[in-house]
Amino acid sequence: MKSKLKLSNLYLTLVFVIIYLPIAYLIFYSFNTGDTMDRFTGFSMKHYATLLSDTRMISIVLNTVVIALLSALLATVIGTLGALWINQLKQRTMKNAVLSVNNVLMVSPDVIIGASFLILFSFLGFKLGFTSVLLSHIAFSIPIVVLMVLPKINEMPKTMLDAAYDLGATKWQTLSRVILPSITPGIFAGYFMAFTYSLDDFAVTFFVTGNGFSTLSIEIYSRARQGVDLEVNALSTLMFLVSLLLVVGYYLLEKYGHTRKINRNKMMKGPNAQ
C-alpha cells in the first residue's frame, strides 16, 4: 500500500512538473538582462520597470481582465440556464440535436467564428469595440459552460427532484435549493473554462475589435513580430503570481467557511442516500 502511494505521488509530481515547466521557463527569463528567451545573460528587473511605466500595456491588461470576468459571468448564467433547459427536453433526438447545435462554435475554427461575427456585427450596424468583443466572448464561451454543467445535472438523482416536489417545493425553490447547490461544482468549472477561453482568445477578438480597443493576446501577437518581448514575460509572471494568490486565498476562505457547514450537510445527505 505504501509503495503504491509513493508511485501515485511520483506520477502527480511528474504531471505538475511538466505542466509548470514552460511557465517556470517564462518566469525565469523575465529576469534576464538580455532581450530574448534563448540566452540568460544576468539577473535584472529592467523588464518589470518597463512594464510599470507602460500605461498602454496596463490599460490593456485591465481591459482584458474585465472582458474575461464579465463574459465568463454572463456566459455561465446563460449556459447554465441552457443546460437546465436541455436536460428537461424529453425527446432524445431533440436533445442530441440541440447539443450538437450547442457545440458548433466549439468545433468552428476561431478564424471562421471571428469572420462570421464580424460580418454579423457590420450587418447589424454595430460599432466595433468593447461591446462587440464582450458579446463575442460570451458567445464562444457558452458551449463550454453547457458541456461542463450538463453532466452534473445528469448525475443528479431523479429521486431527489421528486422528493423536493413531494415536499411541496415550487419550481423556483427546487431550482434554488436543490438543483443549483448540487450543480455548483459544474457551474464553477464552466466559469473557469469560460474565463480561460476569453483570456486566451486571439483570432475572434482580432476580427471583432476596433476603435482602439485591444486585449492582451492581440497586443502580444502584434509585438511578437520581433520575437517575444520580455516585458510580456514580466507581465505574465505578475499575472501568474496574482492569480496564484487569488486561487489559494479563495481556497482557504472557502475551506474555512466549509468546515462549519459540514455537519449540517452530513445530516441532509443521510436520508437521500437511501
Add this chain to the structure above:
Amino acid sequence: MKKLIAIFVGILVVCAVITGINYQMNAKTTANEKKVLNIYNWGDYIDPALITKFEKETGYHVVYETFDSNEAMLTKIKQGGTSYDLAVPSDYTVQRMIKSGLVAKIDKTKLSNYHNLDSRFLNLSFDPNNDYSVPYFWGTLGIVYNDQYVKASQVQHWEQLWNPAFKQSIMLTDSARDMLGIALITQGHGMNDTDETDLKNAQTKLKQLMPNVKAIVADEIKMYMKQNEAKIAVTYSGEAAEMMSYNHHLHYVVPTEGSNMWFDNMVIPKTAKHKVAAYAFINFMLSPKNAAQNAEYIGYSTPNKAAMKYLPTSVQQDKQFYPTESTVAHLEVYQDLPLKVIGNYNDLFLGFKMSK
C-alpha cells in the same frame, strides 16, 4: 444559491472597480476626442518615439492599431466598423484596394515632403502615378545563411538551395507566391507568371526541395535563425536585418538572377474621418530626419532619398539592403494577379506543403 449570488455580485463589483481605474488612467490621453488620428499598421513597424513626436508637434492624438497580414487588414477595412485614417498595405494589396475602390486619392500638393522620395521607387506598376499610395519601406526577398555552417559561395543563387548537402536545413517563408516565384525564376520565368503549365512545373521543382526543408514558417523565422536552429532561410530583407543585428554569423544575399522587390505603402482609406490628420502624418513621415530615424529603428530600407544622408555610412553602403543598380534592375514587383491564378498558386503551394 446565496453563495452563487454573492460571487456573482462580487465579480460585477470587481469589474466596475477595474473599469473605473482604467477610465481614470485614460482620462488624460483621450481628452482631445476631435483631434484624433486612427492608424492601422503592421505590428512593431514604427519607432514609438516618432508617434510621440508627431503628437507633440501637431496636437493630434494617435490611436494605433496593428495587424499581421495584408489580408486580415483588408477584411477589416472592407467590413467597416472602425474608420481608419491611415493604413499601410503592401504593393499588390494596394492594387487590390484601388480596384475595389477602398482607398481615397492622395493630393500630392498637400505633401510638401513628397519630393524627398527616390524616383526609382515611384510610379510602379501597382499604382502607376502614386495617386493612392506613398511608399513607407521597401525591401527584397533573399537568402539568409549562417557562416558557421555555410560558405557564401554556396548560396549566391536560388538553384544552389537544391544542393543535397543542405538536407533538412532550410527554413522557408510560408508564402505561396514567394516560394513558387523562386522555383519559377530557376526555370527562367518571371515571378508574375500566370501560365498553368509553368506553375505546375514550378511546383514539381519545389517538391524536389522538400528533403532540404526544415520548416515552413512565418514571423518566427527570425527567432529560429537567431538561435542557430537552421543553416539557411529564405526570407525578406527586413526580417533579415533584424536577425543579423542579433546574430553576427548571419548574412543576407539577394540572388542576382532576380527576386521580388516589395513595398509597404501609406494609403488613406475612403472611410477615413480625419483626412487632414492623415496628410499631416504622411508628410511628417516623409521628412528626411523622421524617415531616417524610423529606418534606423526598424532596420528596413527607406525609399526616402533625402533620408539616406542621415543614416550611418555603414547602412548607406550596405549592399545587402541597398543593392546595386544592376541587381535592382532584375527585381520584380508583384502584380495583383487574377483571383483564379492566385487560387492556382495557393492550391499548388498547399500541395507542396502536404508532400512531405
Add this chain to the structure above:
Amino acid sequence: MGTQKKSFFVIPYLLWIALFVVAPMALIVYQSLFDITGHFTLGNYTDYLESATYLKMTFNSVWYAFLITMVTLVISYPTAYLLNQLKNKRLWLLLIILPTWINLLLKTYAFIGLFSQNGSVNDFLRFVGAGSHQILFTDFSFIFVASYIEIPFMILPIFNALDEINPSLVNASRDLGANTWQTFRRVIAPLTMPGVKSGFQAVFIPSLSLFMITRLIGGNRVITLGTAIEEHFLVTQNWGMGSTIGVILIIAMFVVMFLTRERKGKGGQSR
C-alpha cells in the same frame, strides 16, 4: 416536447443559438457555395472530394486529433483519479487550470526555447550523454505541445465526474467483496463515463482545427483542417473553400457528438 414548459429563462440561450450559432452557420454554408471569383457553384465541394491533397489533410487531421485526445486521456484519467484522492483536491485542481491563463503564444515560445537545438532539453540530453536531437518540427513535439494545451480541458470533466461519485457506492462495492480493480471497473469507470465523454468532446473537436502550433511547433509539416481554413480566410482570401472545409468540420463534429451521445439505460447498470 418539453418546449411548452419553457420559461423566459431560456430566452437568452435561444437568442444566442439564433444569433451566434445558426446565423454564422448559415453564413458559412452560404459562403461555401461561392468560388474564389464570387460565382455560385458547388465546385468547392467537388474540388474537396476530388482533391487528394484535401482528403489526405482530412485524414491527417482526424488521425492527429485522435492521437492527441488519446494521449491526453491516458495522462488525464489517472491524474484526475489521484487528484481526487488528495486532501485539498479542489486546490490542486485549480492549480492544474491556472497555467491555461498564461497566453498560449507565450507558452508556445517557451516550448520552442525548451525544444530547440540549443534548448534546455537538448542541453540535458547532451549532459546525460544522449546527444542532441531534432525535436522541433517533429510529430512528437507537435503532439506533445497540443496535448499539453488540452490536458486541463480533459482533467476537469473527469475530475468532476469522479468527485460526484457517492463514496457509499464504492464502500458498498468493497463490502460486497470486490477488489480495487473490480470496484474501478464495475463502479467507478461506468460512473465517470459522462465525464470522459465531455472531456473527449472538449479535446477532440478543437484538436481537429488546431492551427498556430502546427506552424510554430510543427513547422507546417503537420497541416490540419484548421490550418487550411486559417489560410483560406486570412492568406488566400478564398472564403468559399475555407467555408467548405468549415462545413466539413461541422459535419465531423456532428459525427463525434453522435458517437459519444448518451445512451439509454445509463446509470442503470451501476446500481
